[in-house]
Amino acid sequence: MSxxxxxxxxxxxxxxxxxxxRVGAAVRPGDVLxxxxxxxxGKTAFARALIQSLQAEHGAAEEVPSPTYTLVQSYxxxxxxxxxxxxxxxxxxxxxxELGLEAEGALVLVEWPERAEGxxxxxxxxxxxxxxxxxxxxxxxxxxxxxxxxxxxxxx
Amino acid sequence: xxxxxxxxxxxxxxxxxxxxxxxxAGQGPEILSNRVAGQAELxxxxxxxxxxxxARAHAERVDLVIEAALEExxxxxxxxxxxxxxxxxxxxxxVLAGVMAAKAIGFAAAKPxxxxxxxxxxxxxxxxxxxxxYPYLVLLVSGGHCQFLRVDGPDxxxxxxxxxDDAPGEAFDKAARLLxxxxxxxxxxxxxxxxxxPTRFDLPRPLVDRPGLDLSFSGxxxxxxxxxxxxxxxxxxxxxxxxxxxSASFQQAVADVLTEKSRRALAGxxxxxxxxVAGGVAxxxxxxxxxxSVAEEAGVPFVAxxxxxxxxxxxxxxxxxxxLHRLGRRDGxxxxxxPRWPLDAAAVPILGSGKKGAKA
Numbered sequence: 001m002s003x004x005x006x007x008x009x010x011x012x013x014x015x016x017x018x019x020x021x022r023v024g025a026a027v028r029p030g031d032v033l034x035x036x037x038x039x040x041x042g043k044t045a046f047a048r049a050l051i052q053s054l055q056a057e058h059g060a061a062e063e064v065p066s067p068t069y070t071l072v073q074s075y076x077x078x079x080x081x082x083x084x085x086x087x088x089x090x091x092x093x094x095x096x097x098e099l100g101l102e103a104e105g106a107l108v109l110v111e112w113p114e115r116a117e118g119x120x121x122x123x124x125x126x127x128x129x130x131x132x133x134x135x136x137x138x139x140x141x142x143x144x145x146x147x148x149x150x151x152x153x154x155x156x
Numbered sequence: 157x158x159x160x161x162x163x164x165x166x167x168x169x170x171x172x173x174x175x176x177x178x179x180x181a182g183q184g185p186e187i188l189s190n191r192v193a194g195q196a197e198l199x200x201x202x203x204x205x206x207x208x209x210x211a212r213a214h215a216e217r218v219d220l221v222i223e224a225a226l227e228e229x230x231x232x233x234x235x236x237x238x239x240x241x242x243x244x245x246x247x248x249x250x251v252l253a254g255v256m257a258a259k260a261i262g263f264a265a266a267k268p269x270x271x272x273x274x275x276x277x278x279x280x281x282x283x284x285x286x287x288x289x290y291p292y293l294v295l296l297v298s299g300g301h302c303q304f305l306r307v308d309g310p311d312x313x314x315x316x317x318x319x320x321d322d323a324p325g326e327a328f329d330k331a332a333r334l335l336x337x338x339x340x341x342x343x344x345x346x347x348x349x350x351x352x353x354p355t356r357f358d359l360p361r362p363l364v365d366r367p368g369l370d371l372s373f374s375g376x377x378x379x380x381x382x383x384x385x386x387x388x389x390x391x392x393x394x395x396x397x398x399x400x401x402x403s404a405s406f407q408q409a410v411a412d413v414l415t416e417k418s419r420r421a422l423a424g425x426x427x428x429x430x431x432x433v434a435g436g437v438a439x440x441x442x443x444x445x446x447x448x449s450v451a452e453e454a455g456v457p458f459v460a461x462x463x464x465x466x467x468x469x470x471x472x473x474x475x476x477x478x479x480l481h482r483l484g485r486r487d488g489x490x491x492x493x494x495p496r497w498p499l500d501a502a503a504v505p506i507l508g509s510g511k512k513g514a515k516a
Contacts, residue, residue: 042376043322052507062496063505066322069300069331070247072494098211098249099175099357131381 002122006154011133016042016137022153029080030106031146032120034113037129039077039109042137046129047084047109051075054082054107067111074101081106087115125150159375161481162188162231164239164261165474166222168214169246169274170300175222176470177229178284180478185284188229190464191283192472193217211249218257224403225470233265238486240477243271244494251493259489268486270477277472279305279313281431284475285461289429292459295418295447298435298467299325299340304369304421305499306428310479315500316421317369320507324437326412327373331380331406335399345403348439352404357383359409364416369424370506372409379408395421398462400448407442428433432459438466 010016027033027050035043052061066072067086075082083106085099093116101108113120125147130138131134141147141154151153162179167174173193201328241258244251255271262269270461278296281286291308303318322330325342328334332341337348350363359379362372380402385400433453437443444460451458464473 014323038381040374041380045374048321061505061507063507065300065319068322068326070495072247073250146313 002142002144002147004140004142005147006151007137008154010137010139012135013042014046015048016139017049019139020046021053024050024053025152026150026153028146028149029107031102032108032110032124033150034120034124034126035109035111035129036126038131041129041131043111043129044086046127047053049110049129050109051077051082052086056082072101082108082109083107083121084111087112088112090115091104093117093119094103142147161237161443161478162235163474163478163481164222164226164233164236165272165277165469165472165476165477166218166239166254167244167274167277167470167473168218168250168257169242169244170376170468171466173217173254174468174473175218175225175469176474177225177231178471178474178478179229179231185288185406185478187471188231188283189225189227190279190469191221191225191228192464192467193221194467206219208423211247211253213249213251218253219406221470222257222261233261233267233395236265236267238268238402238477238481240270240272241474242274242277242473243487243491244274244497246274246355246495248493248495251495255491262490265503267438268481269489269491270480271483271487271491272473272476272480273497273499275301275303275305275497276313277287277476278466279307279499280310280466280476280479281341281434281461281472282430283479285465286430286432286459288457289458291425291428291454292430292432293421293425294352294430294432294434295414296420296435297324297433297437297443299323299329301435302371302373304417306425310476310483312507313499315498315503316391316424316512317371317417318364318506319371319373321372321374322377324373326378327406327410327437328437328440331403334377334380334384335402336394337399342437342440342455345407346442348400348403349442350404350406351399352402354401354404354408356401357405359383359405360414361409361413362457362512364413364424367514369417369421371413373413376409395427407440411440411443411446414443415450418447419450422450422456422486428456430457430459432461434461434466436463439463 009050055061058078072085176190304316329341337344
């Protein structure tokens with residue numbers, strides 16, 4: 001993993017959601033966001049808030065269920081295709097290719113990306129959620145150019 | 157009575173590849189065969205993680221499962237009146253595998269194909285097993301779904317509420333993961349809970365303090381994690397009794413939430429012929445007894461189908477297809493596989509997350 005480019009302390013799920021909306025406003029088609037962290041760290045809550053904030057700009061937001069069982073869920077926000085995947089149940093990294101996450105121009109959110117280590121290129125944005133006391137979470141952003149582009153919203 | 161009718165049902169929307177043959181000769185539906193291709197041995201072989209990506213696995217197995225179902229039923233394709241297939245919601249590759257098989261068979265054998273919503277299959281199961289009359293209330297609880305539905309007909313569902321985050325089956329699986337218990341989590345948590353003290357850990361009852369029928373289970377997972385880590389820090393590890401007590405406390409919390417919300421759901425409806433539970437989590441005995449008691453309080457019969465018909469299966473799809481067939485439904489060769497397909501298209505999306513709950 002590349003060096004961290006930003007870090008933010010999140011005090012509540014509401015703050016996580018607010019950050020997700022700011023990240024959502026700064027992402028571009030083709031961005032791949034890898035969300036890592038333990039069970040309960042807030043990965044799905046972050047993805048849900050981000051997806052719904054993008055959809056809300058184009059009319060009504062949809063329900064964003066956990067992708068744990070379906071492995072991948074797809075959404076639309078205007079012309080943007082959004083894929084939300086959870087790789088936890090994969091037994092072999094090669095299986096990722098069957099999920100169709102390489103869709104051109106799609107925004108891709110991946111939970112448990114470590115199940116397919118090496119499959120995501122150097123441009124992928126890594127967001128790691130570390131659990132602290134109570135509701136506290138530390139979110140670390142790392143990656144290449146796309147991560148550096150997102151760094152300013154982490155501080156906002 | 158209506159004419160005898162025989163339906164082939166195909167279900168491939170999640171992990172299981174399933175097919176069944178159902179016949180109604182006028183005396184009610186009879187399951188002639190109900191085959192589910194082997195998830196149990198896959199679980200055993202791969203240490204709990206479901207190993208297959210649905211698309212490939214389903215494509216490889218679906219023809220064999222259909223063949224086995226027809227053979228067991230002693231029915232040839234020519235003896236089938238229609239093919240019912242799950243057309244969503246679910247993992248798109250899996251759904252497609254079933255839909256393509258159904259269309260191919262329908263084309264080759266010149267039989268109509270009926271697109272069935274997976275959730276409708278679950279929601280109509282109490283009619284297949286117990287002949288429950290419309291309208292009734294069903295709590296659909298599975299790995300991927302949790303909702304209260306008022307069922308007024310085979311294509312008339314009103315969603316009264318549902319989970320704003322995880323479904324209970326997922327919560328059981330994740331609780332099991334956190335406690336080092338085997339997958340699937342439902343049976344293993346229930347087994348561990350048998351010797352546990354459900355009052356030892358004061359776990360939250362999410363959204364019970366709020367009006368309405370929406371549910372939340374994501375926070376319970378975090379609460380289990382905190383309790384577990386607290387014990388590990390305090391005593392250097394988890395004792396067997398701790399796992400039992402955590403399991404029992406968790407199961408109690410899930411059952412309490414679902415029971416209390418069921419009580420409210422029943423109180424808000426009139427004219428119901430019964431209250432039913434469907435989906436894999438319906439296998440949990442503590443939950444069943446809680447739901448049974450609220451049905452008794454409300455003075456309506458309680459229906460809990462046998463486990464083999466609560467988990468994903470082809471018979472429920474065949475049955476939903478049978479009811480739709482009687483309504484005259486036939487789907488042409490062009491119907492799509494739908495990864496998301498709400499049963500109640502008019503329902504307002506449940507958008508909230510976590511403690512803040514649904515946001516308007």
